[in-house]
Amino acid sequence: xxGDLWIISAVVILIISLILHQVPLALxxxxxxxxxxxxxxWNKYCLRRVDYKRRLSHNQVFFGEEIVLEIEISNRKxxxxxxxxxxxxxxxxxxLLKGKASASNEGRVTLTNIFPIGMYNRVKRRFPIKCARRGxxxxxxxxxxxxxLFGFFRRNLEISDVDYLLVYPRLVPLDKLGIPSQQLFGDIxxxxxxxxxxxxxxxxxxxxPGDALKRIHWKSTARLGKLQTKIYEPTTTIDIGIFLDxxxxxxxxxxxxxxxxxxxxxxAAALSQHALNSGFxxxxxxxxxxxFSSGMVRVxxxxxxxxxxxxxxxxxxxxxxxxxPMRQYLREEVxxxxxxxxxxxxxAQPDENLMATLLDLKRVxxxxxxxxVGSEVEDxxxxxFPVYHVSDAVAWELINEVTLNEASDDTKQ
Numbered sequence: 001x002x003g004d005l006w007i008i009s010a011v012v013i014l015i016i017s018l019i020l021h022q023v024p025l026a027l028x029x030x031x032x033x034x035x036x037x038x039x040x041x042w043n044k045y046c047l048r049r050v051d052y053k054r055r056l057s058h059n060q061v062f063f064g065e066e067i068v069l070e071i072e073i074s075n076r077k078x079x080x081x082x083x084x085x086x087x088x089x090x091x092x093x094x095x096l097l098k099g100k101a102s103a104s105n106e107g108r109v110t111l112t113n114i115f116p117i118g119m120y121n122r123v124k125r126r127f128p129i130k131c132a133r134r135g136x137x138x139x140x141x142x143x144x145x146x147x148x149l150f151g152f153f154r155r156n157l158e159i160s161d162v163d164y165l166l167v168y169p170r171l172v173p174l175d176k177l178g179i180p181s182q183q184l185f186g187d188i189x190x191x192x193x194x195x196x197x198x199x200x201x202x203x204x205x206x207x208x209p210g211d212a213l214k215r216i217h218w219k220s221t222a223r224l225g226k227l228q229t230k231i232y233e234p235t236t237t238i239d240i241g242i243f244l245d246x247x248x249x250x251x252x253x254x255x256x257x258x259x260x261x262x263x264x265x266x267x268a269a270a271l272s273q274h275a276l277n278s279g280f281x282x283x284x285x286x287x288x289x290x291x292f293s294s295g296m297v298r299v300x301x302x303x304x305x306x307x308x309x310x311x312x313x314x315x316x317x318x319x320x321x322x323x324x325p326m327r328q329y330l331r332e333e334v335x336x337x338x339x340x341x342x343x344x345x346x347x348a349q350p351d352e353n354l355m356a357t358l359l360d361l362k363r364v365x366x367x368x369x370x371x372x373v374g375s376e377v378e379d380x381x382x383x384x385f386p387v388y389h390v391s392d393a394v395a396w397e398l399i400n401e402v403t404l405n406e407a408s409d410d411t412k413q
Contacts, residue, residue, distance in 0.1 A: 042079070043153030046146045049076040054088065054142065056163050060313070061131050063170040066097070069129055069139065071113065074122040085145040086113045091137040094165075097128040131167045134265065136291060136317045139163040168312035169262075169269045177267055179371065179388045181274055204228045238340045239281045239301040241333070244268045245326040245347035245354070246288050246318060248374075260348045264373050265315050267346050267390055271371070272311045276303065283337075284311045287329040291317050296329065301337070327357040334361060341367070348373040358385060 016022075050073065057068040071088065075081055088111045090101055101109035117123050140162035147154040174181040204217045207227030220228040248260040268284065275282045283301030290297050297318065299310050326347060334343060343366055345358060350372055362368045368385040 039148035039150055039152045042148040043155050045077070045079055046081055046148070047144065047155050047157050050074065050081075050084075050144070050146075050157075051076065052086070052142060052144060052159055054140065054161070054163060056139065056165055059164060060166045060168070060309075062168050062312075063131065063134060065131050067129050067131060067165070069096075069127045070124060071127075072122065072124045073117060073144075075117045075119060078119045080119045080121075081117045081146050082149045083114060083116055083146065087111070087143040087145075088113075088139070089141060090139055091135075093133040093135065094129050094131060094137060094167075097130055099127050131165075134167050134169040134262065134316055137165040137167065139165065166313055166316045168309075169265045169315050171273055172266060172270050174270050174274050176394070177270060177390050178394050179267075179271075179390070203231045205231055238342065239283060239338055240275045240342045240344060241283045241285060241301065241337050242268055242271055242275075243326065243330055243333070243343065243345045244284070244286045244315075244318075245345065245349070246286060246320070247322045247326065248348040260374055261318070261320065263390060263394075264346050264348055265318060267371060267373065269312060269315055271344060271346075273308055276308055279303070282307060282311065284314055285329065285333050286314065286318060287326045288318065288321055288323040290314075291319065296323065298333070301341070325353070327354045330354075330357055330361075334366065339365070342369065343367065344369045344371060346371045346373065 052074075053070075053072040055070045055072070057070070058065075061067055069090075071086065073084065073086060089104060089108050090096075090111055092101075092103070092107055092109045095101075096111070099111065101111040104110040111127070113125060115123060140159070142159040142161075144157040144159065145154055204220050205228065207216065207221075207229050211229045215230045217228045217230050244264055246261060246264070248264070272282050272284065281301040281303045284297070284299040286297035288297055289295070297314050299307075299314050302310075304310075326345070330343075330345065337343070343358075343361060345354070345368070347354065347370070350358075350370060355370075358368050358370060362385045370385065370387045371390065372387060373390045
């Protein structure tokens, strides 16, 4: 708009100078018109054949690790750019260790870079980031602006491509949470029995009256002309289903609801790691919808080498919204767990309904354990199943460590 005013003004001056036969004024007007024409052509082609790339050194990292955000701009034409402005939207919960970003929308900041770039040239800039917050983070979109040398015209380009980063929750020993790991898993080991694992088939035999239909090996039956039944490998491995309740209705004076939930997530991660290292099959269930689908957060029990990463990936994406009461979700999922499984519920607000549900599961023969987070639930004693507490003192210590780490990072900057 500013460039158009300059050109219009130059045309008006040129007409007036010709009418008044003012040659010097006409030359000045022609100079302005020439400058405006060159500026307009420059602006038209400034962002053509300009490539932009944004890269993260890693897309999944553990809590406390550092990554590098790299931006790269390439000018693949014989027209130099006297200036180019790049604005990247970043999450505000992951501060830059080098460089500064200005506040943007809620929960977002803008990283701005302005520099010249020559013809057939490429510029790279790197920004280290300390991942001191758990979560799923979005990098992008990007806005690019450039124009002519005189600043008369400007052209804008928006790149909608985004990058995702998952920061896994902290991994701490169970003992640091005040949960006696040897006692917790010792009780479970004493209750183990010999099961048959339907995943491990040892062979086949002839059908005996009373064999379940789901155990019939139909291919062998068709080949031999007689009913054949699968024989499963015996196993003492049992499943541990970890149910994390995201509902934290009451905040304490030392922190917020968000911090109470973080302690619950850390507890679920620590329990999963310890159980997998102890040889158990571990599954995770959270009473909320996943971020990118319509299903609930659910990681079926497994002893796969990547199971801990699957659990941590699910925990990294947990948000504040409860999709279903834990008592309801618990009843829906327990029926899918083998009978010898141990059910561990982590909750900051185990109300009467949830406690009644746990007691019902205990009465029908299920192995149940409750891990209560926060001081509001420390008076739960009269139960018929084990109850462990992660106190406010432990929770405050974990949160305080994060705060100190962030303050240390800010000092280094």
